[in-house]
Amino acid sequence: MAYDKALISQILRQLEQQRQQHEAEAEERRYRLTRTIPRLGEIDRELRATSAKAMRIAFESENTDRAIAALRDRNLALQDEKRRILLQNGYPADYLAVACDCPNCRDTGYVENGLCSCVRQRVAAEQKKNLSSLLPVDRETFDTFRLEYYSTQPDNRFGISPREMAKSNYHRCASFAEHFGASYENLLLYGASGLGKTFLSSCIARRVTDRGFSVTYDTAISIFDQYNHVKFGNGDFSAASQALLRFRSADLLIIDDLGTEMPGAFHTSCLYDLLSRRLMARLPIILSTNLLPDELEKRYSAAIASRILGEFTQLRFIGSDIRKIRKKQRF
Numbered sequence: 001m002a003y004d005k006a007l008i009s010q011i012l013r014q015l016e017q018q019r020q021q022h023e024a025e026a027e028e029r030r031y032r033l034t035r036t037i038p039r040l041g042e043i044d045r046e047l048r049a050t051s052a053k054a055m056r057i058a059f060e061s062e063n064t065d066r067a068i069a070a071l072r073d074r075n076l077a078l079q080d081e082k083r084r085i086l087l088q089n090g091y092p093a094d095y096l097a098v099a100c101d102c103p104n105c106r107d108t109g110y111v112e113n114g115l116c117s118c119v120r121q122r123v124a125a126e127q128k129k130n131l132s133s134l135l136p137v138d139r140e141t142f143d144t145f146r147l148e149y150y151s152t153q154p155d156n157r158f159g160i161s162p163r164e165m166a167k168s169n170y171h172r173c174a175s176f177a178e179h180f181g182a183s184y185e186n187l188l189l190y191g192a193s194g195l196g197k198t199f200l201s202s203c204i205a206r207r208v209t210d211r212g213f214s215v216t217y218d219t220a221i222s223i224f225d226q227y228n229h230v231k232f233g234n235g236d237f238s239a240a241s242q243a244l245l246r247f248r249s250a251d252l253l254i255i256d257d258l259g260t261e262m263p264g265a266f267h268t269s270c271l272y273d274l275l276s277r278r279l280m281a282r283l284p285i286i287l288s289t290n291l292l293p294d295e296l297e298k299r300y301s302a303a304i305a306s307r308i309l310g311e312f313t314q315l316r317f318i319g320s321d322i323r324k325i326r327k328k329q330r331f
Contacts, residue, residue, distance in 0.1 A: 006242060011122045012109045019100070019107040026098040033096065037089060040096070043082050050075055120212050127209050131217055140202040142174050149196075149322045162319030166196060169315045173200045177207035180252065180284070188308060189288045191317030194324065197288040201254050204286065208252050216250035220258045220271075223247060227270040248277050251284070258289035259299060268300045275307050287312065 034041035050071065057067040083093040100106045105116035147170070150163035158165070169189075176185060189197040205215045226247070229240035247253055253274075261267050278285055293314060297305035 022099045142203045177204045186312040187286045188312040194321030195317035213251040215252045216246045217254040221261045254286040256288045259291040
């Protein structure tokens with residue numbers, strides 16, 4: 001899974017601040033209690049001296065194993081005494097321990113085999129928050145997809161009704177999200193505006209993010225703008241470079257509104273670069289466009305059309321504009 005390095009660094013810094021806060025709180029509790037219960041301070045000082053005592057034993061004792069065992073027993077006895085004192089004075093037995101939100105990594109962010117699951121969960125939550133600024137991922141889910149907006153009347157051009165086609169597209173997108181990571185597939189969602197392409201893209205983005213994968217969503221216009229900032233040095237170069245890194249390395253890239261950008265050789269070269277990088281790395285892409293498949297070569301190039309038509313599963317959307325249907329229903 002290609003987690004955003006900048007986002008991981010941000011979360012690790014948050015964990016460090018959180019750990020420092022917990023340590024400061026534990027030290028404040030210890031300072032306050034040892035002033036009223038001096039024996040607790042004596043126990044802490046003796047326990048902190050354990051490492052130095054162990055080193056002296058290793059160099060000076062003739063029977064190291066017995067001496068170390070005696071030191072261990074003494075430490076356990078001191079810890080038991082400490083817990084008893086706390087309980088006798090109405091405090092929890094772990095009152096002076098440094099708290100942590102994650103018992104697995106103790107808020108360090110790492111376990112033996114790499115990043116802790118708590119970091120992955122925070123990354124997923126942050127990604128969902130970022131997606132929410134572009135997509136209504138909290139509202140548009142597979143559970144809220146409604147087939148009743150699609151007509152049951154067969155379309156003579158396709159021999160199938162918009163509802164049957166929408167149902168097929170729904171199941172294909174749900175399967176894509178559920179099996180993401182276990183299989184490799186790219187999707188081309190095409191058809192007129194207002195037929196549910198972006199809705200199903202949002203559903204996929206939420207489900208794949210919830211499963212712990214990195215998802216980057218943006219419109220074609222915005223993506224090409226970032227290429228422009230990096231190529232020609234206008235705008236925020238650093239932010240644009242980070243954006244390009246996400247476009248190229250995210251586990252899933254969703255490009256919406258392909259074909260709404262101004263046509264031109266630069267945009268064609270940007271699209272070719274992005275598609276080629278991700279296809280070579282076998283990193284899935286979802287393209288959403290109003291363009292029909294046979295219009296791709298006219299709009300871009302034969303090389304781009306060949307990659308899309310040869311490497312993407314095509315899902316066509318037909319029917320009436322759902323936005324207009326909803327608007328009529330409100331009045």
